Amino acid sequence: xxxxxxxxxxxxxxxxxxxxxxxxxxxxxxxxxxxxxxxxxxxxxxxxxxxxxxxxxxxxxxxxxxxxxxxxxxxxxxxxxxxxxxxxxxxxxxxxxxxxxxxxxxxxxxxxxxxxxxxxxxxxxxxxxxxxxxxxxxxxxxxxxxxxxxxxxxxxxxxxxxxxxxxxxxxxxxxxxxxxxxxxxxxxxxxxxxxxxxxxxxxxxxxxxxxxxxxxxxxxxxxxxxxxxxxxxxxxxxxxxxxxxxxxxxxxxxxxxxxxxxxxxxxxxxxxxxxxxxxxxxxxxxxxxxxxxxxxxxxxxxxxxxxxxxxxxxxxxxxxxxxxxxxxxxxxxxxxxxxxxxxxxxxxxxxxxxxxxxxxxxxxxxxxxxxxxxxxxxxxxxxxxxxxxxxxxxxxxxxxxxxxxxxxxxxxxxxxxxxxxxxxxxxxxxxxxxxxxxxxxxxxx
Amino acid sequence: xxxxxxxxxxxxxxxxxxxxxxxxxxxxxxxxxxxxxxxxxxxxxxxxxxxxxxxxxxxxxxxxxxxxxxxxxxxxxxxxxxxxxxxxxxxxxxxxxxxxxxxxxxxxxxxxxxxxxxxxxxxxxxxxxxxxxxxxxxxxxxxxxxxxxxxxxxxxxxxxxxxxxxxxxxxxxxxxxxx
Numbered sequence: 001x002x003x004x005x006x007x008x009x010x011x012x013x014x015x016x017x018x019x020x021x022x023x024x025x026x027x028x029x030x031x032x033x034x035x036x037x038x039x040x041x042x043x044x045x046x047x048x049x050x051x052x053x054x055x056x057x058x059x060x061x062x063x064x065x066x067x068x069x070x071x072x073x074x075x076x077x078x079x080x081x082x083x084x085x086x087x088x089x090x091x092x093x094x095x096x097x098x099x100x101x102x103x104x105x106x107x108x109x110x111x112x113x114x115x116x117x118x119x120x121x122x123x124x125x126x127x128x129x130x131x132x133x134x135x136x137x138x139x140x141x142x143x144x145x146x147x148x149x150x151x152x153x154x155x156x157x158x159x160x161x162x163x164x165x166x167x168x169x170x171x172x173x174x175x176x177x178x179x180x181x182x183x184x185x186x187x188x189x190x191x192x193x194x195x196x197x198x199x200x201x202x203x204x205x206x207x208x209x210x211x212x213x214x215x216x217x218x219x220x221x222x223x224x225x226x227x228x229x230x231x232x233x234x235x236x237x238x239x240x241x242x243x244x245x246x247x248x249x250x251x252x253x254x255x256x257x258x259x260x261x262x263x264x265x266x267x268x269x270x271x272x273x274x275x276x277x278x279x280x281x282x283x284x285x286x287x288x289x290x291x292x293x294x295x296x297x298x299x300x301x302x303x304x305x306x307x308x309x310x311x312x313x314x315x316x317x318x319x320x321x322x323x324x325x326x327x328x329x330x331x332x333x334x335x336x337x338x339x340x341x342x343x344x345x346x347x348x349x350x351x352x353x354x355x356x357x358x359x360x361x362x363x364x365x366x367x368x369x370x371x372x373x374x375x376x377x378x379x380x381x382x383x384x385x386x387x388x389x390x391x392x393x394x395x396x397x398x399x400x401x402x403x404x405x406x407x408x409x410x411x412x413x414x415x416x417x418x419x420x421x422x423x424x425x426x427x428x429x430x431x432x433x434x435x436x437x438x439x440x441x442x443x444x445x
Numbered sequence: 446x447x448x449x450x451x452x453x454x455x456x457x458x459x460x461x462x463x464x465x466x467x468x469x470x471x472x473x474x475x476x477x478x479x480x481x482x483x484x485x486x487x488x489x490x491x492x493x494x495x496x497x498x499x500x501x502x503x504x505x506x507x508x509x510x511x512x513x514x515x516x517x518x519x520x521x522x523x524x525x526x527x528x529x530x531x532x533x534x535x536x537x538x539x540x541x542x543x544x545x546x547x548x549x550x551x552x553x554x555x556x557x558x559x560x561x562x563x564x565x566x567x568x569x570x571x572x573x574x575x576x577x578x579x580x581x582x583x584x585x586x587x588x589x590x591x592x593x594x595x596x597x598x599x600x601x602x603x604x605x606x607x608x609x610x611x612x613x614x615x616x617x618x619x620x621x622x623x624x
Contacts, residue, residue, distance in 0.1 A: 211599040213563065233594040234567070255571055255595050258564050271567070273593070277575075278568050299572070302564040315564070322565055345565040359562040364523070366562060388562045404559055406606060433563065 039426055040199030046421040047081030052169050055086035055111040060096035060118030065127060066151040072158035076176045076198060081420030086111040098132060106136045113169055126150050131161050133168055143168050173395045179437040180400065181215040181224055186429035192226060199424065205239060214258060215435045218265050225259040225268055236270055238285060249287035258302045263309040271301040280314050294327050294334060302345055307353020315345045324358060337371060340378060346389065350396045357390035357399050368401050370416060381418045391436045400434040507621055513538040519577060521615040526572035528580050539619060540584035552620040553577050555595045558611035563597055570595030577617045
């Protein structure tokens, strides 16, 4: 086993230079090329329930722009399973200005919403993108958006437009400008990658020949905590995505795993076996002394802070099997949360703090379920057979998870009302342990 | 050494003469690996670390395929951490070796098959390593010489997805210091 870590670990300097070298056109050119290929392909497999029929018309001058916009918007909205793209073929003059709209064309196709726009090149070489959203039935303009972007920012602009349309029509924040992290295994190599929510622009932030596990975004989206086995055992690391620097924050005797951030980003709750049996400890996010949350003779592990940061939800084997419990951070008597099934693990909080996603195991089948904290109600959302590692989108609508079954690891996504399901797969390797990044981490450059 | 041999043989001859018995030569056991004629005491056998017998042998019992100590893997039932009876003698062999070689330390690496969440499998791997630790502790090996760590399901021995593969992955591996 090699002890030469510098040979086996490469951190994301490419990632850093990418963010801070906009003047280097060579770097940008490479970025544009890689942007054309999605690492992950995402397919909607189920979409039950109401879909908003929306017509998205190609923008004026779009074909001559360096990056197309409307196909990105259409793909974004279609991928949510909440929209049906209305066919635009057969309309002789597709409108790009309000005066050109014939609403009857669109009511006859059952469209409820219409999106038109145009791209104009400014004197400074940047592009102005203007978009209008219409209510077809009422024949009035719902919203107008305008952006100025460089060529390399056009794709991010399409994501922003998608967010605006989504919010106007669905009534909640969109997630198209967010990013996801995951571990990609190709042969013997493990890559921790960060990609746009649509699977484009994957960036490797850590590459290693020993397993990388459980990436978790800091609440402000600038850091990722993860477990690495580079020291021939589990250790917890925090890596700054902006600087590329990484710090080992927990390497106690025995196992160090399952890191989870406090809502204010100052602490991590981790599982440590240093005191002979797995227990829950809180450590500063920069590393340091471990404070045990609750002392027990049974295995306590796999914890997460609640939304307000006051309590910790964790897995305990104190009643036989593995069940979810909740306890104040300051300590106290844990209260049991799950009562069905003998194995409930991997709790992850929803952004609004009301729902806990977890992995429910029955016989040897793993499925993603949610527990409503206020009522105790449990809903099983997926079928398995080996679904693991749930992670909420920052608007709380969708749970990203890992499908471990069969030969090829893939990700899945399911809406919390279980009506929409997606499969995300990579052509080049096993994708595992996804983590959906928070708002404010757009890869806009 | 030869002087010693001659001296003994002479004593035998003299004894034989005294007893009027036919001369019998008693073979002197040669305890020396050396064949020099120096007068220094015969060098003691310097076996490799951990040798139990006095004979010189170059094979490390931990790596000798004929020695149970070279067997380093204990397998488990699904979702269980009990050390099965078929592995008792293996545990005893390693405990005995550690008892006689108090400078050696071991690392117990616990693993699980994929049919559990990744976090649960870290705990299951730990429980298995712990079970083996307790088994050797009962036989006198102190905890300070035993490190237990878990890899969960993330370092499988077999990358298949059937019972044969899973059975290979539910295991604890015993590694000695320096391995």
